[in-house]
Amino acid sequence: KQEVTQIPAALSVPEGENLVLNCSFTDSAIYNLQWFRQDPGKGLTSLLLIQSSQREQTSGRLNASLDKSSGRSTLYIAASQPGDSATYLCAVTVYFGTGTSLTVIP
């Protein structure tokens, strides 16, 4: 069974700072990896999907990378804003990590 781990569990940064969220997985035979955002009490919003053949994907201030051989993915957020405060989850097909709770301080 695929195990997905996200570190750190919580992160607090001042507004404007660039930051990196980490996701690791145990089985490198994956189809894709997806990053989501979840606001308190809400559903999940898809941010980026990286196919197994890709190394990275970009959307606005977000950049996600994938290294299958090492079982790792990172989500890079540039110039963080208070509106970025949320929990960020990564998923390898149907297997989810426990998320990183991000707080961006104005």
Next chain:
Amino acid sequence: EAEVAQSPRYKITEKSQAVAFWCDPISGHATLYWYRQILGQGPELLVQFQDESVVDDSQLPKDRFSAERLKGVDSTLKIQPAELGDSAMYLCASSLRGRMEHNEQFFGPGTRLTVL
């Protein structure tokens, strides 16, 4: 913009009662997923459908949970009887049939269940 619909948004019930959740996926999405998310944890897959067929229900507590997608479109998840430990967010997601590496999941707003 196409969205996954879920109802109800909130449900409060007493233990031993029956509850049901409904999900309508994005039009044309053949794959439908039901997840349970306990506060502070990531979603856990309960059941996955491809059209009307169950692909994976290995984590579904079949003594009390059931799920159906009779016409391969909308789906219902039922719990009978509900237990205190079932209190959680129940999330529905859908994705296109396509190649596995292209299968992007889209989630609905969820149903928050509280069992008293």
